[in-house]
Amino acid sequence: MHMAFFVADNIISPLGFTTADNFFALAKGLTGIDIINDTKIYPETFPAAMIQPRSLNNAFENIPTTTTFTHLEKMLLLSVSDAINKTTIDIKSPKTGIILSTTKGNIDLLAPDQQNKFEKERVQLWRLAQVIAGYFGNPNQPIVISNACISGVLAINVAAMLIHEGKFDHIIVIGGDIVSRFVVSGFMSFMSLSPKACKPFDKERDGLSLGEAASTIILSKDKTGKNNIRYLGGASANDANHISGPSRTGEGSFIAIKKAMEEANVTPHQIDHISAHGTATPYNDEMESIAIDRHQLNKAPVNSLKGSFGHTLGAAGLVETAILLEEMRNNMLLKTVGFSELGVSRKINVVNQTTNHELKTCLKMASGFGGSNAAMVIQKA
Amino acid sequence: MEQLIIKTYCHIKNNHVYINGQPAFDYPEANSMHDFLKKAFKHFKPGYAKFYKMDDISKLGFLASEVILKDKPNQNCAPEDVGIVISNSQSTLVTDTEFQASIEDDDHFFPSPSVFVYTLPNIMMGEISIRHGFRGENAFYIFENFNANFVADYINQLFLSQKLKACIGGWVDQSSESYEAFIYWADDQKDGIPAIEHSGNEIERLYNLIR
Incomplete structure (x- = not known):
């Protein structure tokens, strides 16, 4: 049997920037999915759950930095900051590991109007992980899992195993993906996007809706406080x-x-x-x-x-x-x-x-x- | 104590294929990776038409796995006990760039689902799984450079927790300038073949055999 405890978490989504805010919105039956009208992303309107850059930037003002970050990086940094602040875990310790779960990372940087804003390798997933781990001063090489839509659950499985093995005392599992022209066009070409907000398990369901979010789950070998x-x-x-x-x-x-x-x-x-x-x-x-x-x-x-x-x-x-x-x-x-x-x-x-x-x-x-x-x-x- | 043993491995790089460190095929005059992989595939004759619809990095990983699985080292293993753990540095950036070119402006907008599906690095593991019916653990990792210690520990831990009895492991990477595949097969059957321990050191050593 595994000995890994869930000690803190966060969600950054259009419904809120903490797990509690998101849970509250869901308990009220709210959805983050809206009709998006942005030809930079897709020539026609489509439903998706997107985070307004303005609200993200407002929240990001609380993050101490002078560096420029991408939309996804801001989401990830906010997410980790909130989750880690709920614990006493030392993120700079060699016994604290970081796993990043993402399918496409900073894929929006491939677009012609983005190419000169960041260094070329910023589109690499290992580089994205280094940027996040580096911001917090974590000394370990970050582990990146990119295994399509199971990445997040797989990352938790891996984290629990690494803690069980004794490799780390704590693991900060971070996940994030954005709604980009790349991903919307791809799913559109597959004809797998619903024209309306998606209807899971329903008789009338006709495809998925995309969303963007970042999330952090911290696992630890120790049970702390009320986290049981x-x-x-x-x-x-x-x-x-x-x-x-x-x-x-x-x-x-x-x-x-x-x-x-x-x-x-x-x-x-x-x-x-x-x-x-x-x-x-x-x-x-x-x-x-x-x-x-x-x-x-x-x-x-x-x-x-x-x-x-x-x-x-x-x-x-x-x-x-x-x-x-x-x-x-x-x-x-x-x-x-x-x-x-x-x-x-x-x-x-x-x-x-x-x-x-x-x-x-x-x-x-x-x-x-x-x-x-x-x-x-x-x-x- | 039961442990995994590396039975066979394959390197593909610089228009050469090596099996267990020995040259097995070359085509130095190939003018692209695409060209080389097609020639190499014909040479090893696996007879699998789906190969031609794959993107180049999936072809690369698939071909390396075909080469080592030719002699079917997996006969005693149930499909759900065979895992695949592959890693690389560039994810699918070359294929991503191809897809990006098809969506760059609204007047020339022709995204193709058959390109898009290959913009996920784990698709190559799906292709290998389909070909051989492997249904075990899958994980695709991204590291700046091949991390033999991590891969070895991860696979060994899956083995110790009885989640796999055999595994394909390795590194399959493609950039706009170069490509390389290093794929091995490991299982726990002692069958007379000189045993190579499934450890970070040994995997690192094998990876570096062909520079």
């Missing part, structure tokens, strides 16, 4: 089926959940709640319902937060874990924004109303391009 939620187990698995579509049998997701529950030493009936990936594409949600059904987790309340944050790619697993932790602390199930009628072939229990509910043991799922899947189990003492 710990990591129990996790795994990743590949579908070995298709590079851009999920398995029809949910094979990879099924294996990841199976291995995560085995490591956590829990049985399906102990799972009180599932935080699904729930992108609202027809195939993803159907696939997840099959994986959930194959594990006979049909009764466990399932939610997806993509209707609130959009799909925040490399940040998604961290944003959704931060909210899951807050659900557990508050014994509250948040509804799936955008969902009204079940539209997957297997009977699963999608949360459609925010309610109080005792939560002890929870499962987080993620899936992504490249046939990748990840899962983890966390538990409140």
Whole structure:
């Protein structure tokens, strides 16, 4: 069994710049998704959850620096600063590790009008990680995970393992991705974006909505104060089926959940709640319902937060874990924004109303391009 | 104590393919990485048409894995026990730049889904998984330079926690100027082949065999 505790977290999203603010917005049923009309990003309007540069810059004035940072870097620095300030962890210690989860990092710097603003290598993911780690004076080489949409959950799995191994006492897991012309055009070309705010697991769902966010999850070998939620187990698995579509049998997701529950030493009936990936594409949600059904987790309340944050790619697993932790602390199930009628072939229990509910043991799922899947189990003492 | 052993490895760089440190194919006159990989693929004859639709960095990682998996070292291993852990420095920047060129202005706007899907570095691991039916742990890491110690520790820890019994590991990188692949296969079956310990030092040594 793993000995890693969740000790602090943060979410930077259009709904707020702390986990508490985001949780409060979600409890009210709010969404960060709006219609974006910005031809620099896409020639037509599209729905997405984007952070206003003005509000980001206002918040960033509290960060002591004279250096210029990119939009994503500001999000990440704000996120880490807020999370670390809630702990007594020494970020400059060699026993404090940093893991960055991102799919595309500063990809907006490839655009012609951005190219001269920063040094050329700033678009490299390792360089982005160095900028963040360097700002805080962390002495370790940062670890970067770029594994499509499972990056965030995978990063937590890796962090827990490195703490378990004794390599680090604390790990600051940071995730972030932005809504860029690159990513919007790509998903548009795939025809996987919904023309409206996405509807996870719903009968009418017709694609995902993108979002931008940064999130930080700090794991530690020590339990501190009232933070009594710990990591129990996790795994990743590949579908070995298709590079851009999920398995029809949910094979990879099924294996990841199976291995995560085995490591956590829990049985399906102990799972009180599932935080699904729930992108609202027809195939993803159907696939997840099959994986959930194959594990006979049909009764466990399932939610997806993509209707609130959009799909925040490399940040998604961290944003959704931060909210899951807050659900557990508050014994509250948040509804799936955008969902009204079940539209997957297997009977699963999608949360459609925010309610109080005792939560002890929870499962987080993620899936992504490249046939990748990840899962983890966390538990409140 | 049970431990992982490196069974076979492949280097591809500078228009050369090496298997276990020995030259296996070269085509010095290739005028691009693309050109070289196509020639090398024909030489090793894996007969897999999907290869041609991949972007160049996926082709590079895929070819290196084909070369070492030719003799099927994985027969005793269940699909969900085979992991893949690959790393690089540039992510998919060359393919990203190609995609970026297709979206730069509204009058010449032709983003292609078949290019976009390859702008994620883990896609090459998806391609290898599909080819061989591997369903185990996957992780793609980015480091400024190959970090053999990290990769070795990570894979060994997955092995100790029984999340894998065999693994493809290595480094597959492409920039606009150069490319290199170093891919190895490790498992826990003792079968008479001189054993190379799956450790940071040994991986570093093998990586540096071909400079």
